[in-house]
Amino acid sequence: MAKKISNPTSTLQLNFEQDKPKRKMDGAVLYRFQLIIAAFLFLIGTLLLVSFGSSFFVGVSDQSEVERGMVETIKGSDIPIKNLAGLLGAKIAHFFLFKTFGWSTLLLIPLFYLSAIKVGFKKEFYSLERLSWQVLFYILWFSLLAGFFVFSLDLPHSIGGGVGYFVNEKLYQLLGYLSIFVIGFGGFIFLVLFYQLSPKKAKVAVPMNTEEDDEEEESLFLDEDGPAVHIDNDDLEEFRPIVPPVVEEVVPVVEETVEVAPEPVVSEEKKEDDLDFTYKVADVADEVIEEEPTPVSREIKANDLVEQFGLYDPTADLPKYQFPTIDLLKEYDQKNQTSQVTMDELKANKEKIVETLLNYGIGIQKIEATIGPTVTLYEIVPKAGVRVSKITSLEDDLSLSLAAMGVRIIGQMPGKDTIGIEVANKNREMVPVRAVIGSEKFQKSTFDLPITLGKTISNEIFVADLAKMPHLLMAGATGQGKSVGLNMLLTSLIYKKHPATLKFVLVDPKKVELSLFNKLERHFLACLPDSAEAIITDTKKVVSTLNSLCKEMDLRYDKLKDAGCRNIKEYNQKFINRRLNPNEHDFMPYIVLVIDELADLMLTAGKEVEHPIARLAQLARAIGIHLVVATQRPSVNVITGTIKANFPARLSFKVMSKIDSRTILDAGGADQLVGMGDMLLSMGSEVIRLQCAFVDTPEVEDICDFIGNQQGYSSAYLLPEPDSEEMGGQDRGDFDPSDRDSFFDEAARLVVMHQQGSTSLIQRKLKLGYNRAGRLIDQLEAAGIVGSFGGSKAREVLVKSETELEEILKNL
Numbered sequence: 001m002a003k004k005i006s007n008p009t010s011t012l013q014l015n016f017e018q019d020k021p022k023r024k025m026d027g028a029v030l031y032r033f034q035l036i037i038a039a040f041l042f043l044i045g046t047l048l049l050v051s052f053g054s055s056f057f058v059g060v061s062d063q064s065e066v067e068r069g070m071v072e073t074i075k076g077s078d079i080p081i082k083n084l085a086g087l088l089g090a091k092i093a094h095f096f097l098f099k100t101f102g103w104s105t106l107l108l109i110p111l112f113y114l115s116a117i118k119v120g121f122k123k124e125f126y127s128l129e130r131l132s133w134q135v136l137f138y139i140l141w142f143s144l145l146a147g148f149f150v151f152s153l154d155l156p157h158s159i160g161g162g163v164g165y166f167v168n169e170k171l172y173q174l175l176g177y178l179s180i181f182v183i184g185f186g187g188f189i190f191l192v193l194f195y196q197l198s199p200k201k202a203k204v205a206v207p208m209n210t211e212e213d214d215e216e217e218e219s220l221f222l223d224e225d226g227p228a229v230h231i232d233n234d235d236l237e238e239f240r241p242i243v244p245p246v247v248e249e250v251v252p253v254v255e256e257t258v259e260v261a262p263e264p265v266v267s268e269e270k271k272e273d274d275l276d277f278t279y280k281v282a283d284v285a286d287e288v289i290e291e292e293p294t295p296v297s298r299e300i301k302a303n304d305l306v307e308q309f310g311l312y313d314p315t316a317d318l319p320k321y322q323f324p325t326i327d328l329l330k331e332y333d334q335k336n337q338t339s340q341v342t343m344d345e346l347k348a349n350k351e352k353i354v355e356t357l358l359n360y361g362i363g364i365q366k367i368e369a370t371i372g373p374t375v376t377l378y379e380i381v382p383k384a385g386v387r388v389s390k391i392t393s394l395e396d397d398l399s400l401s402l403a404a405m406g407v408r409i410i411g412q413m414p415g416k417d418t419i420g421i422e423v424a425n426k427n428r429e430m431v432p433v434r435a436v437i438g439s440e441k442f443q444k445s446t447f448d449l450p451i452t453l454g455k456t457i458s459n460e461i462f463v464a465d466l467a468k469m470p471h472l473l474m475a476g477a478t479g480q481g482k483s484v485g486l487n488m489l490l491t492s493l494i495y496k497k498h499p500a501t502l503k504f505v506l507v508d509p510k511k512v513e514l515s516l517f518n519k520l521e522r523h524f525l526a527c528l529p530d531s532a533e534a535i536i537t538d539t540k541k542v543v544s545t546l547n548s549l550c551k552e553m554d555l556r557y558d559k560l561k562d563a564g565c566r567n568i569k570e571y572n573q574k575f576i577n578r579r580l581n582p583n584e585h586d587f588m589p590y591i592v593l594v595i596d597e598l599a600d601l602m603l604t605a606g607k608e609v610e611h612p613i614a615r616l617a618q619l620a621r622a623i624g625i626h627l628v629v630a631t632q633r634p635s636v637n638v639i640t641g642t643i644k645a646n647f648p649a650r651l652s653f654k655v656m657s658k659i660d661s662r663t664i665l666d667a668g669g670a671d672q673l674v675g676m677g678d679m680l681l682s683m684g685s686e687v688i689r690l691q692c693a694f695v696d697t698p699e700v701e702d703i704c705d706f707i708g709n710q711q712g713y714s715s716a717y718l719l720p721e722p723d724s725e726e727m728g729g730q731d732r733g734d735f736d737p738s739d740r741d742s743f744f745d746e747a748a749r750l751v752v753m754h755q756q757g758s759t760s761l762i763q764r765k766l767k768l769g770y771n772r773a774g775r776l777i778d779q780l781e782a783a784g785i786v787g788s789f790g791g792s793k794a795r796e797v798l799v800k801s802e803t804e805l806e807e808i809l810k811n812l
Helices: 008-019 027-058 070-075 086-100 102-121 128-153 161-194 295-309 343-359 388-392 395-402 433-437 482-496 515-520 539-563 568-576 598-604 607-619 641-645 658-665 697-708 744-754 759-766 770-782 802-811
Strands: 204-207 219-223 226-230 364-371 375-382 408-410 419-424 450-456 461-465 472-475 502-507 590-595 625-631 649-652 678-683 686-692
Touching: 027 086, 027 102, 086 102, 086 161, 102 128, 102 161, 128 161, 343 364, 343 375, 343 395, 375 388, 388 419, 395 408, 433 450, 433 461, 433 482, 450 482, 472 482, 472 658, 482 515, 482 590, 482 625, 482 686, 482 697, 502 515, 502 539, 515 697, 539 568, 539 590, 539 598, 539 607, 539 625, 598 607, 598 625, 607 625, 607 641, 649 658, 744 759, 744 770, 744 802, 759 770
Parallel strands: 472 625, 472 649, 502 590, 590 625
Antiparallel strands: 204 219, 219 226, 364 375, 375 419, 408 419, 450 461, 450 686, 649 678, 678 686
16 A cells, blocks of 8 residues: 655655664764875875876877886986976876776776775765775776787787787697687686676566556556566556565656545645655555565565575685694605504404304304404304304403404494404504594584594594484593593594684593683683673583573574574575575574583582583584583493483493493493503494594694684684573572572472471472572571571471472462
8 A cells, every 4th residue: 555645755754864873972083084085095196096097198208217117216307297296196007907807997996996995985887896896896807808919910019018919929839820719718708707798687567456447457567677567557546556575676757746535635735846755655644564575575584685686605804814734734654654564463363262262162254354453353154053142252262262352243233244343453553533523424524513533443544424413421440541532533524624613611620621712712612691700610510501401402402493494404504595585584503512521510419400401402402502411431420321212322441340331331331441542433233442532732722723723703603691490599689489480380389298307408309509409498498398497407497398398389
């Protein structure tokens, strides 16, 4: 519906005032500086104009003077310079017209003048950036084109300049006179790519509605230049075009009188030359609404943005970021490490395996050996009628016979009809980090979060996608390579991901293991807004950080819902293609949470840590939050059933007992590892034995220094503030019944049942941290369930029965 505004001038002024940016305090100083720059650009343009113009008439006369050296020029000469811009102008003209690009450099003059107008008066007749690229290309291309004719027809040298003549001389030696086609082809490529030539769009005629059927037909034509209205009836005084959804512009029109039923008719006393402003309104006269964009209009608008600005580049904030190079990693001498397993050792082990099995009545049809960096895999095919369980029960006997540690029997090799026996090599091979990071398999990996941990027992580089795991649970006794494994995982991600696409949340209760990565704060690290350090070492901050990640997860899911996407990959692709409004959406980097020691957190915080970890593990995969949790004590009170159920990928270094191995892997074998990076990785039903690559501390420091010395973001990636209830008892305050702790009811029933109002009881039974348990006691006191603080004695429980307590809880 179109409505006529009686005073369009005031309306336009109002809109302009709303769009007008606020003036800063130093606006006057900035304006003066801009005028100075504009005057300087204008001066350069004038200098070039005078210099070039004079050179066309007196350039030959000044030739001897401009070719003199600097020392001779300073001493002076008796020959006067005829160029109107003096010796400087003569030298400038000589440089541009004779030595470089010839007459095409005249294009620089309008470029400087237009730049001066834009800087000084904020007026731009044509996109200055676009014009600059055109000028630079045409200067070079016209120089080459003119140089061809100068070279071919012996025209004046200044037409094409020294560059044009020199290039054409080389092209003529190579192609002869066919070089003109090469020059023309270069210009054609520029025209096609720069101006984005495309087929002319056909005009579409859309019938227009009129109030009477007997009036002549009207049409609205759309072409590349925008909407244009054509009306065949010259006497028509009112019309209302049906504009397709793609047209959302507000178009000013000139009309004598406009009437739109059922709106009141505008007064005809208005002057004929007044400017009328049409726009769409709701049924209420003073309420202006915008038409809801359709999917087609959004798609067309997105395509226009991509055509104009290109795809969104998330790395544009750090355009000069350089990925760490392989040279930062130490190169070890591999000559002394090859062929660590001799043929004699292989034959001896084979004979002992065959002999031991025969002693127990087990015959073998076939045996093969595969040499790995740490262990050698012997694959055997038993004779018919031999039960697999009979062989797997001989693990200790084989270990004694072979006099080797780390003998592990695999009941059935995945996808094969063989039984595997892994025997540790006497002389193991170290796997340097440079060998796996620099491998073709890792460098060409297209995974979303590629990680490489080392080599398999068949000497193959192992590369996996953390985004598909999607979370990793690590365990291992002290000194077995767990910290090196974490460093290897982080290093491989750093080598493949840009800081704009990946962030780390590092939790290090031991305070020393992950401190090497502190230099990556402004590139890869994420933390809470009030954190003094990006790496979290205070266990009191861990709960807040985990709850903050849960809030980040919820916010991301809200954005995915609004965008109509199922996961972060679809969402980011949609944002890159400019299908999402940047005022409501933004690019989401992957977030990897790394916890170095879970056991310490479970002892100090218990359920406060377990609940958010379990929630993140259950839900965070789709929105790009992935967890890597490590512990050196894989007991059931640390790796609880809730945590374990949500970590399908488990990695175990050597542990001390079979119980620990079954806790982490749901299978034995981790207690038979030989240490020093020897590990088992369980992903689903498959268990893979790997030798972790060795990345030394100086190597990690060099990588972090290389990245930390580059330009980074202004701060670490900030996570949202957690809700007050999620922060638990870190800050005590007055009790608010509507904002009570989520464990309030459970704690109240606990103290009433035991008739003991102590913080330690709540902390022990509910597995909460001391701060949160203290907050619960304060809330129970404010609710009248326990008495006031009485020194070393436990608080008095004022509620004597559970029935009375339930009534109180209902009233709260």
